[in-house]
Structure formats: C-alpha cells, structure tokens
C-alpha cells in the first residue's frame with residue numbers, strides 16, 4: 001500500500017540552508033492532507049524559521065497548517081544559551097503515557113536553558129518580533145527587489161519571508177564575489193550549504209531602518225563593482 005511504512009514527513013517551512021526557498025501557497029496544506037490520509041506524522045523544522053523570523057511566531061503559521069511535531073532551536077535560547085526543543089501534539093505525546101522511556105535525555109529541562117528560552121519567548125511576544133520581522137523584511141525585500149531590477153544581468157531571483165531573505169545570482173562566481181565584497185564592507189551574510197550562487201540576509205529583528213539602509217547602500221556599491229568585474 002502506498003504510504004505504508006512511512007513514519008514521518010519533515011520539512012522546514014522556508015528552506016534556510018538552500019537559500020530561503022519559499023514553497024507554493026498550496027504546498028503545506030497538501031502535505032498535511034497527504035499525511036492525514038496515510039497516517040504519516042508531519043514534522044516542521046522551525047530551527048531557522050521559528051521565533052518570529054518569517055513574520056509569524058512559527059514559520060508554518062504562514063500556511064495555516066498545524067504540524068504533529070515541531071522542532072526549534074537557535075533563537076529559542078535567546079542568543080545566550082544553546083537550547084533546543086520539540087513540541088508534540090497531544091496525539092503524539094500520548095504515546096509516552098504508555099512508555100515514558102521512548103525518549104530520554106541528559107540535559108532535557110535544564111533549568112538555566114529553560115529559563116533563557118522562556119525569557120526569549122516573552123521578549124519575542126512582548127516586543128512583537130514577528131511583526132517587526134514582517135515589516136522590516138517587507139522593506140528590505142522591496143529594496144533588494146529594486147536592486148535586482150537595476151542589476152538584471154547579475155540577479156536570478158529574490159525570495160523569502162520576513163527577515164529570511166534569499167537572493168540568487170546568475171552564477172556561483174557572481175554570488176561569491178558579492179558575498180566577499182559585502183564582507184569587505186563589513187556586511188556578513190548567510191551562505192548556503194548548496195552553492196555560492198545564493199545567499200541569505202537574515203539580520204536580527206531589532207535591526208534599525210538606518211542599518212537596513214546601510215546594508216542596501218553597501219550591497220548596491222558591491223553590485224556595481226561586481227558588474228564591472230563580470231562585464
């Protein structure tokens with residue numbers, strides 16, 4: 001039977017390391033439907049997309065879909081403590097009532113890490129980090145779109161949600177030249193694990209509009225230099 005033996009489907013709501021790839025609007029609703037049909041658990045990896053980065057508290061909320069299991073990390077520790085977490089739906093958690101030994105951990109529930117994570121969640125909600133990421137992300141993506149229109153010979157794509165913005169260039173050489181050029185201008189961007197064609201802009205949501213404008217101005221300068229180099 002199709003689907004038999006498949007325990008789970010796992011995905012990042014927006015693929016981070018691949019260069020901020022956003023799936024089609026109907027992708028996750030269809031995934032949810034297929035998982036429900038065949039009794040497959042849907043796991044959302046919110047390590048990069050969680051804690052407000054995409055403009056919602058959890059990235060998967062952009063599609064109005066509830067996963068069965070959600071993993072989180074990185075910003076979850078507030079940037080001060082290494083902390084990760086999984087959240088299980090009741091249906092999944094219930095399995096542990098019969099067999100609590102299914103999952104054990106040495107550092108689970110560590111009081112310092114837990115206090116940091118709870119504080120990080122409070123700040124994320126109280127300071128509306130998702131809202132800030134949505135607004136500043138729309139502003140920044142708009143500016144990068146303008147640059148892509150100015151340098152169509154260099155750009156292939158601009159994409160992303162909130163403050164997880166990816167840009168893809170015509171070649172790995174161009175992408176690498178832009179990345180290194182920005183680094184010399186003191187702008188550190190997030191690479192991708194696949195190739196140098198794409199990179200990510202993923203500043204913290206507390207970044208100011210002045211700082212965003214500085215990044216855009218330096219990106220513009222670097223693109224001008226790279227254009228001459230590859231002309």
Ligand SMILES: Cc1ncc(COP(=O)(O)O)c(C=O)c1O
Pocket residue numbers: 012016017045047048073074084
């Ligand atoms: C999307 C994603 N999932 C999972 C992980 C692993 O998280 P950790 O390094 O906290 O184990 C990472 C780490 O970079 C990640 O980017």
